[in-house]
Amino acid sequence: MGCGLRKLEDPDDSSPGKIFSTLKRPQVETKTEFAYEYVLLDFTLQASSNPEVIKINSILDIVTKVENYYLKGYIVGAIHPVIQPVGQRKHLPASYLYRVVLSRLKLSPKNSAAPS
Numbered sequence: 528m529g530c531g532l533r534k535l536e537d538p539d540d541s542s543p544g545k546i547f548s549t550l551k552r553p554q555v556e557t558k559t560e561f562a563y564e565y566v567l568l569d570f571t572l573q574a575s576s577n578p579e580v581i582k583i584n585s586i587l588d589i590v591t592k593v594e595n596y597y598l599k600g601y602i603v604g605a606i607h608p609v610i611q612p613v614g615q616r617k618h619l620p621a622s623y624l625y626r627v628v629l630s631r632l633k634l635s636p637k638n639s640a641a642p643s
Contacts, residue, residue, distance in 0.1 A: 565630040566601060568593065572623045580624070589627060601629040 569580045570589055581592055593603065607626040 562633045563630050564601075564633050565604070565628060566596060568627045568629065570625040570627065586625065589625065593627060593629060596629050600631040602631065604628045604630045 569577075570583050570586075570592065571580050572583060572585075574582060583589060583592065589606065593601075605628045607628070609624040609626060
């Protein structure tokens with residue numbers, strides 16, 4: 528005897544429309560004539576052994592660190608603060624990590640071709 532509820536299915540992260548499938552790609556296309564490119568940058572207020580995480584003294588330093596992206600046409604879409612524990616045993620102090628999402632509009636390849 529069943530309860531009438533749908534069976535749980537394994538999520539397919541690669542199917543279109545899923546947030547995880549779009550976050551894994553550097554370019555997200557929409558149903559319009561445009562595409563968006565994005566860059567994720569991670570910043571920390573404490574020292575990090577990860578070379579991809581940029582050390583800053585204050586959250587205000589993020590503005591100067593993303594200036595080169597502004598010149599390339601990117602805009603800041605969001606700044607996400609994340610708190611991560613430092614070490615396996617230590618719960619305090621916490622390491623503050625900020626993820627900055629930059630994006631820019633890019634013409635789709637089908638519209639960038641010259642008309643013939």
